[in-house]
Amino acid sequence: MAGLTYTDAVVVAGALVLGVTSGVLGAFAVLRRRSLVGDAVAHSTLPGVCVAFLVAGVKDVPGLLLGAAVAGLVAALLMVGVERTGRIPPDAATGVVLSGFFALGIVLLTHLSNSTDADQAGLENYLFGQAAGLLAGDVAVMAALGAVALLVVGVARRALTTTLFDPAYAGAIGLPVRVLETVMTALLVVAVVIGVRIVGAILMVAMLVVPTVTARQLADRFPRVLVLAGLVGAAVGVVGALAATRGRLPTGPVVVLTGFAVAVAALLFAPGRGVLWRAQRLAARRRAVRRDAVLVEPGAPVTGLRDRVTRAGLRRRGLLAADGRTLTPAGQAAAADLADRRALWTAWLAHGASVELPDAREPDPADLPGSLGADAVAQLRALANGGSRA
Known part of the structure; x- marks a missing residue:
């Protein structure tokens, strides 16, 4: 990071850690259709920070992050518990927990602001983010948390993936579905805890969602989505942080705006999607x-x-x-080819269920030979002419 001051270098390093971690870990929330849970967890960290300060009496970063993590995990588990009662829909449970915890955080933050303890100054940065206040030690703590979370993903990826996409099947083959769902929730909390110092509780949800939205436009397979989400998050974090330091702008909003621009570009221009x-x-x-x-x-x-x-x-x-x-003669040949393609498609609609295919192929009405293969087309012609598949 040549050419950067110490403060700017620390900010860029922190944004890099945040981007990679939130990109990979946020994928589990987005693909579970639980993106707003990340938003609720982010808002719920505020009372945890305030309570940690009241207990410790000092703004010790590891202690405050621990308080944020505990509050976020409690909020996440409370949302899950409320949902499982079956009486409140998931979005309502998320809204209730988010508003309740965030209101508690605002009350505690106001109480601390009105106190005579000068050490409380700066706690509001966990609400809006203040990357400029990061120290190298803070980034080291964030990197350690992120590394542990990513290691868990690497070790338990298959089990987590199975539970993510088909929890019923995961339970049928003996996987501890409840435990794995709790692990995914805890991973989400880790991502939020890492990000609140940089982008704040209010904007943190963007760092969980944007990388996966972008990666999903570019890849289909989940392992590739995870890798791409981490790379996109890293790029968004670094580019946004550099732009903010160069323009002397707040880092969190600039990073989020960078991610928004990347996501919009992917939604518009992604090949095939x-x-x-x-x-x-x-x-x-x-x-x-x-x-x-x-x-x-x-x-x-x-x-x-x-x-x-x-x-x-x-x-x-x-x-x-x-x-x-x-x-013209060429036009007549093209018309004959068109008639043949239409006849093949009609035969597929009538006899497609009787055609033996080596795998699950998707027929293309405009090009059945290319999409199904010559053997399948030969079977169709035979069936259409009243013969057998042989």
């Missing part, structure tokens, strides 16, 4: 439908501007004659 990619694919399909309609009935009346554009494109490709209403 992005909004713009899907819009482009939809437009291409619509063009193909209009093109196929002309190939099937080239002499049909021209219905509008799009039809004219479609026919002009077919003329440029040599599929339509100059009069715009007659197929």
Whole structure:
């Protein structure tokens, strides 16, 4: 980190630790559809910080983080317990616990602010974050907590993944589902505890959600999502921290805004999943439908501007004659191929259940031979002609 002052270097290092840890650990909350639990846990750390200060009497960072962790874990377990009563829906349980713990934290923080103890100054930074107050020792504590949490993920990844996506199956094969769910909750608490000093309790939920949202746009397999979420979180943390130090802006909000920009970019431009990619694919399909309609009935009346554009494109490709209403030999071949593809798709709808496939393949209506294979197409043709699969 050449060229950075001691304070800036510590801030960037802390943001890096936060990004990696929250990216990986937040994935378990996001993919469990429990993102708001992270928000509730983050807000619930405030009374823990205040109580830890009242007990210790000093702003000892490890002690305050321990208080935050205990309060966050109690809040998380309380939410789970309220949900399991079956009388209160999960979102309501989350809202009740979040508001209750946060209100308690505000009351305690106000009480401490009105006291004569000068050591209480700065506790409000756990609410809004103050990365500039980090010391190298604080970052070392955060890194140690993050390393332990990531080690747990590495060791228990298979069991955690099974419980995450199919708890019923996990229980059927003998995994301790309740224990593993508690572990995932504890990992979420660790991520929150690491982040409250940098981005604060209010914005911490963004660091739990943004990396996974971005990674999910770029990968399908959970191990890859975990790795990408950690990398995205690290990049967001470092870039945001550097931008904040260069602009002399508050680190937490700048880091969150950086993450927001990255997530929006992923939602828009991610290959295969992005909004713009899907819009482009939809437009291409619509063009193909209009093109196929002309190939099937080239002499049909021209219905509008799009039809004219479609026919002009077919003329440029040599599929339509100059009069715009007659197929060329190449156009006739394309029309025959279209008719064959449609016949194959009709055969698949009628006889697809009888076709033997080597694996679970997804048929593409526009390209059955490419998506199902030559053998499956041969079976379809035989079935459509009234023969057997052999």
